[in-house]
Amino acid sequence: MIEIKNLKKSFGDLLVWEGVSFTIEEGDITAIIGRSGCGKSVLLKHINALLTPDEGEIIIDEKNIFDLDYVDKRLLRQKFGVLFQGSALFDSINTFENVAFPLRYFTNQNEEEIHENVMRALRYVNLENAAQQETAELSGGMRKRVGLARAIILEPKYIMYDEPTSGLDPQTADEINGLILDMARQFDVTSIVVTHDMHSVLEVADKVAFLDQQKLSWFGTIDEMKQSNQKDLVNFITASEYQIKQ
Ligand SMILES: Nc1ncnc2c1ncn2[C@@H]1O[C@H](COP(=O)(O)OP(=O)(O)OP(=O)(O)O)[C@@H](O)[C@H]1O
Numbered sequence: 001m002i003e004i005k006n007l008k009k010s011f012g013d014l015l016v017w018e019g020v021s022f023t024i025e026e027g028d029i030t031a032i033i034g035r036s037g038c039g040k041s042v043l044l045k046h047i048n049a050l051l052t053p054d055e056g057e058i059i060i061d062e063k064n065i066f067d068l069d070y071v072d073k074r075l076l077r078q079k080f081g082v083l084f085q086g087s088a089l090f091d092s093i094n095t096f097e098n099v100a101f102p103l104r105y106f107t108n109q110n111e112e113e114i115h116e117n118v119m120r121a122l123r124y125v126n127l128e129n130a131a132q133q134e135t136a137e138l139s140g141g142m143r144k145r146v147g148l149a150r151a152i153i154l155e156p157k158y159i160m161y162d163e164p165t166s167g168l169d170p171q172t173a174d175e176i177n178g179l180i181l182d183m184a185r186q187f188d189v190t191s192i193v194v195t196h197d198m199h200s201v202l203e204v205a206d207k208v209a210f211l212d213q214q215k216l217s218w219f220g221t222i223d224e225m226k227q228s229n230q231k232d233l234v235n236f237i238t239a240s241e242y243q244i245k246q
Contacts (some may be wrong), residue, residue: 001023007055020216032192051149078154096122102153125146127146164196166197177200
């Protein structure tokens with residue numbers, strides 16, 4: 001469980017968060033939606049303690065993560081897999097080495113163990129045959145899948161997906177949505193998905209947090225979202241040009 005409590009954050013004169021609170025329940029897929037620039041990525045960076053708030057707490061495994069020392073923050077980050085916007089692969093090394101990177105950095109696994117674990121992760125995302133391929137040669141969908149294999153390689157308790165379907169055709173986007181769902185259901189991973197893609201929200205999310213005007217404007221289940229008459233939420237969904245079928 002991740003409890004976000006009264007988070008406040010400014011960069012100089014720019015107020016990003018003015019007291020955001022909500023809870024991400026164990027095993028849930030929680031979608032975070034809101035306009036471009038509203039601070040979704042800033043929120044993700046707080047959740048794995050890459051940024052520190054001006055006020056507020058984030059409680060993970062019963063501890064306020066901002067009270068952790070350097071060593072415990074590093075341990076905390078190992079519980080998180082992150083699929084970055086744009087996948088953030090290293091183009092100077094091949095697919096296999098991209099996925100192996102967290103194992104080499106965070107564990108003492110030998111080459112045989114690394115090989116077994118990397119190939120298992122690549123098989124999971126259906127890229128077993130691309131292990132030796134240069135990442136610069138991969139399509140956008142393949143890059144996302146390599147990013148996902150890297151995100152799950154340390155068997156994280158939590159996965160954060162930053163715009164996982166952006167720039168993908170609908171079919172490839174659905175494959176990624178399928179993997180997000182499968183990760184959550186099969187391995188009981190707690191998932192946080194930042195997205196503009198309402199189709200993806202409806203496909204994968206259990207809960208939705210709508211952020212607007214420096215606050216949590218709305219929070220609830222997908223069914224509650226479909227029935228909500230809250231104007232700013234309805235406007236946001238309508239503007240995304242996605243028609244919710246009841
Ligand atoms: N390190 C930083 N220093 C100063 N300003 C920052 C920093 N990081 C983010 N910001 C600002 O905070 C605001 C929120 O940024 P953020 O990237 O979280 O938005 P977002 O909702 O993720 O946007 P998008 O949907 O376009 O990715 C923006 O105005 C951004 O310029």
